[in-house]
Amino acid sequence: MMAFDSFSALLAMDGHAAYVWSAWGLTALLLIASALHARSERRHLMQNLKRRQRREHHADRGKAHES
Amino acid sequence: MWAFIHKLGSPKWFYAISARLQPWFWGLAILLLLVGSVWGLVFAPSDYQQGNSFRIIYVHVPAAILAQSCFVAMAVSGVIFLVWKIKIADMAATVIAPFGAAMTFVALFSGAVWGMPTWGTWWVWDARLTSMLIQLFLYLGVIALRGAFASRDSGARAASVLALVGVVNIPIIKYSVNWWNTLHQPATFTLTERPAMPVEMWLPLLIMVLGFYCFFIALTLTRTRNEILRRESAKRWVRELVADTDRRG
Numbered sequence: 001m002m003a004f005d006s007f008s009a010l011l012a013m014d015g016h017a018a019y020v021w022s023a024w025g026l027t028a029l030l031l032i033a034s035a036l037h038a039r040s041e042r043r044h045l046m047q048n049l050k051r052r053q054r055r056e057h058h059a060d061r062g063k064a065h066e067s
Numbered sequence: 068m069w070a071f072i073h074k075l076g077s078p079k080w081f082y083a084i085s086a087r088l089q090p091w092f093w094g095l096a097i098l099l100l101l102v103g104s105v106w107g108l109v110f111a112p113s114d115y116q117q118g119n120s121f122r123i124i125y126v127h128v129p130a131a132i133l134a135q136s137c138f139v140a141m142a143v144s145g146v147i148f149l150v151w152k153i154k155i156a157d158m159a160a161t162v163i164a165p166f167g168a169a170m171t172f173v174a175l176f177s178g179a180v181w182g183m184p185t186w187g188t189w190w191v192w193d194a195r196l197t198s199m200l201i202q203l204f205l206y207l208g209v210i211a212l213r214g215a216f217a218s219r220d221s222g223a224r225a226a227s228v229l230a231l232v233g234v235v236n237i238p239i240i241k242y243s244v245n246w247w248n249t250l251h252q253p254a255t256f257t258l259t260e261r262p263a264m265p266v267e268m269w270l271p272l273l274i275m276v277l278g279f280y281c282f283f284i285a286l287t288l289t290r291t292r293n294e295i296l297r298r299e300s301a302k303r304w305v306r307e308l309v310a311d312t313d314r315r316g
Contacts (some may be wrong), residue, residue: 023177
């Protein structure tokens with residue numbers, strides 16, 4: 001059984017909307033931000049490592065040409 | 068047994084095994100958090116005294132439990148690092164600290180917001196609230212201390228020691244509601260007694276707690292893997308791994 005008669009009643013929380021939704025909102029925000037941060041952190045790290053290794057690879061080949 | 072621990076301490080092995088584990092924990096976390104949220108917000112009955120403000124319990128209690136579990140996990144990792152010099156333990160401790168601090172902040176914030184309609188005040192300097200605030204400062208201290216040294220190893224050792232010392236705060240938080248007269252109500256879940264609320268109230272709470280734990284495990288796995296990439300980037304297996312993903316585009 002749903003505890004509310006309508007969607008607007010759910011949003012209003014019987015006058016406790018500001019308390020309930022701010023607590024839930026901050027929680028959701030921090031959880032989602034943590035997950036997204038972990039994902040973008042991985043992408044950045046991978047990109048940097050790829051770029052660095054490609055550069056080193058080219059540098060090595062350049063040296064091989066000189067000798 | 069020792070061979071297993073040694074294997075677990077190897078970044079290469081951890082990187083491989085966590086790749087297989089992390090999708091399950093992420094999936095489980097999303098599922099449990101969605102089910103628990105809808106159940107707690109929409110279907111759980113409202114409290115006869117507190118009305119709907121009681122629905123804050125579904126984020127407040129899991130965050131508070133996680134805040135303490137993270138601290139213990141961080142301290143245990145610190146001991147493993149200090150005693151056996153296992154690098155992966157320090158990587159885990161590094162990534163657990165900010166999440167633990169975030170969860171402590173969520174517990175404090177949701178508690179304050181819950182206190183207003185229930186106690187008529189945002190904040191009181193009582194034992195439970197004050198010890199929780201101290202825990203937030205301990206987390207921030209551990210994070211700051213780690214960054215305050217030129218050498219990573221010194222920072223890691225200092226952070227481990229502070230985490231270990233800070234663990235004395237955990238039983239103080241836990242038993243504060245029994246030792247002192249406080250506004251805060253006693254624990255919702257105990258191992259020995261049935262919860263003092265009806266099943267349609269505590270079951271969604273249990274689901275949320277499990278969801279938060281799965282989220283914590285998933286995030287720690289993912290970010291420890293990132294930490295491995297960052298610290299072990301000169302190792303041959305990491306270089307081969309990077310070259311491999313580069314070829315595949």
